[in-house]
Amino acid sequence: MEKLINNKMRGYAKNLLRYDIMNLKKIRNNIEYDEMLSIAKRLIQTPSENPPGNEKEVVKIVEKCLKEFDVSNITIYEPEKNRVSLEAVIGKNGKKTLLWNGHLDVVPIGEASKWKHSPFGAEESDGKLWGRGACDMKGSVAAVLEAIAAIQRSEVELDGKLVLQAVADEEVLGPLGTKYLVENSKLSRNADAGICGEPTEFKSMIAAKGLIWPKITVIGRSCHGSTPEKGINAISKMTKVIEALESMKLKANHPILGKPTINIGTIEGGTKTNIVPDECTITVDRRIVPSERKEEIVQTIEKLLDELQKKDSELKIRAEIERFYAEPSEISKDEEIVKLVSECYEDV
Template sequence: MNVVELTRRLVAFDTVNPPGNEAPAMDFCADLLRSAGFDCREIAQGPNRSNLLATKGLDSKLPALGFTGHLDTVPLGAAPWSQPPHGAEVTGDKLYGRGTTDMKGGVAAFIRAAIDTPVPPGGVALLITAGEETGSDGAREMVQAGDLPAIGALIVAEPTLNRVTQGHKGALWLRLLTRGITAHGSMPDKGVNAILKMAKAIQALEDFVPGESHEVMGKPTLNIGTISGGLNTNSVPDLCEVTLDMRSVPGVEHGPLRAALADRLGPDVEIETIIDLPSVWTDPADPWLMSLSQHAGRIAGAEAGPASAPYFTDASIFTPALGGIPTVILGPGDPALAHQTDEYISLDRLAQSEEIYCEALKDWNRTEQ
C-alpha cells in the first residue's frame, strides 16, 4: 500500500469532528503498524474515539525522532462538493476529500516513511491524535495518560507545502460574561442591563495590546468573535456573553495576559477559558532543523528561511510536555485548502513529503534530549 493508497484509505473513514469517531481509523493504522513491527498503544478518548502511540526501536539511552498528526477533520460545510468528500477520488495530480490536506495526507506520509526506512538510533515514535480540530483534546489525553517515550525532536505533519516551518502562534480563547437583573423593557430603571455592562467592556478592549511583536510571527492579536445576550426586545437583559480569540507569540505568557485583561475589564466581567494553547518556536539555527530544511529544499523546492504557521497544532501540547524539544511543522498539504469545500492534496507533494520524512529518519542521530 503506497502513500497515495494509504491516504485514500484514511480519507474513506468519516472522522468529522464533532463527533470524531476516530477509533476505526486508529485501529486501521495500528494494524498496519503492528504488521511492520511497531509497538502500538491506543489511548481511549470516549465512545468510538481513541489516539495512537506507535513506537519502534526505542533505546533507553537515546531519544527517538517523533512525528505527529491528527485524524479528525472539520465538518463538510453547506456548499456542495464536486467530488464525494469521503470518496478519495483522484483527478490528475489531485486527490480529493475531506482531510486530504488537513491532514491525513501528512499522516499517511510519515506512517509510510516510518515503515519503509530503517529504524534510526533512538527509534521512532508516531503520535496520532483525535480531537485536534476542537482544541488538541487528543494530544492532551495522550499527555495525561503518561508514559510518552523520550523524543528528541518532533515533526508535525500539518500543511505547509513541504516548507520547514519553525513554529506557530498560541491561542487563548476566552468567554466574557456580564450579569444584570431582568425587568420589563418599559421600566429599565427596575433592572440592570447586562448588555450595557458588556458594551463598556468591549470599548475597553479596543486599544488592548496582547503583547510585544515577534520578529517572524509579527504581532499578537485579539479578535471579538461572537456576542449574544438578552431574552427578548421588551425585557432588560440579565446576561451577555462575548467570546475572544487571542493569538499569542513567543514571550507572551497566557497567565499574565489573562490577568492583564481581567484588570482592564474590571470586576463586572467574568472570564472563562475556552482554549489555552501556547505558541511554539524553534531557533532556525538548530542544526537538526537546518538539515531538514536542506532536504525540503532539495526534494520539494521548498523555500528556506524562518517561517511560522497561522494556525495552532498539537505541538502546543506535546512540545512543552516533551521538554521543549526542537519542533517543526512540515507537511504536504496546502494550508490555503484546509477546511475548504473540494479540499484536495497534490500527489507530487505527497510523495515529496514521504521522501523528506525518510531522509529525516536516515539522518537522525541526536544524542541528547
C-alpha cells in the same frame, strides 16, 4: 599522524554519506503515491469532528494500514470513551529516537450545504484533494504512513526508533490526546527530537503561537420586549466589550510568527425575540507569541474589563480568563533536528 587520522575520518564520513544516500534512494523507490492518496481519502471520508470528538473509527484505519505494512509495535490509548490515540514504533534501540506527531480530529464542518465539495467526500478536483482535514491534517498523516510503508518495503534498517503518534483532541488543546501521551507514554518523554506534521506551507517552522481562550459573560436584566427601558440588554452591553477587545493594541512582534492576534470566536445570548436578554456570552481566541507572558495578558484583559464596568454602572461582567491556555513554543534554528529537517526538505 594527525593528517592520517583526518584522511581516515573523511573517508569514513564519505562512506557513511554514500550509505545514507543509497538507503534514502531505496526508501524513495518504494513510495507508492497512489497508495498514499488512497489512505488520505479513507481518512478524510471518516468523520472525526471535534467537538464533539470521536477518533475511534479513524484510528482503526491507521492501525489497519500499519499492520498491512508489517508494523506490530502498536499501542492504543483511550482515556475516555471513543477518544482514541495510537502510538506505533519502527526501528530498533539505537542512537536516537525521533517522534512524529499528528492529530486525527478535525474542526466541525459547519453547514454542509455551503461546501463546494462534500466535506467527507475526499473528492479530487483541480489537482487537489478536497475535504475536511485534507490539509489539517489527515493529508500529513497519510504521508507519514506512506513513509513508514516505504521504509518497511525497502528493508532499510533504522539506526534508532521512529515513533508515530496519531492523536485525538488536538482541536481543543489535546488533554485527551498529546497531553495524555506525554503523561502516560515513556516514548513521548524520552524521544530525542520531535516533528509535528501540521501544514506550514512547506516551511520548516521552529516556533508556534500559544493561546488563551477567555469566556466573558455580560449580566443584564430581562424584561418584556415591549418595554425594553425596564431591562438591561446584555447583548447591547456586550458590544462595548467586543469593541474594546478588538481595539486592544498588541505590541509584541515575533520575527517568524508576526504579531499576536485576538478573535471573537463565538457569541450566545437571548432566549426569544420579544424578551430583553439578561445574558450574553462570548469566547475569545487570543493568540500569544513567545515573547509574551501569560500573567501580563491576563492582567491586561482583567484591567480592560474593570475599566469598562467603571465607566458604565449597568455593565456587569463575569469572566473566566484562564479557561484554556497553551504556551507558545520556539526552538533554536541551530538545533540538530532543525538543520536535518531543513536539509531533507531542500533535498526533496
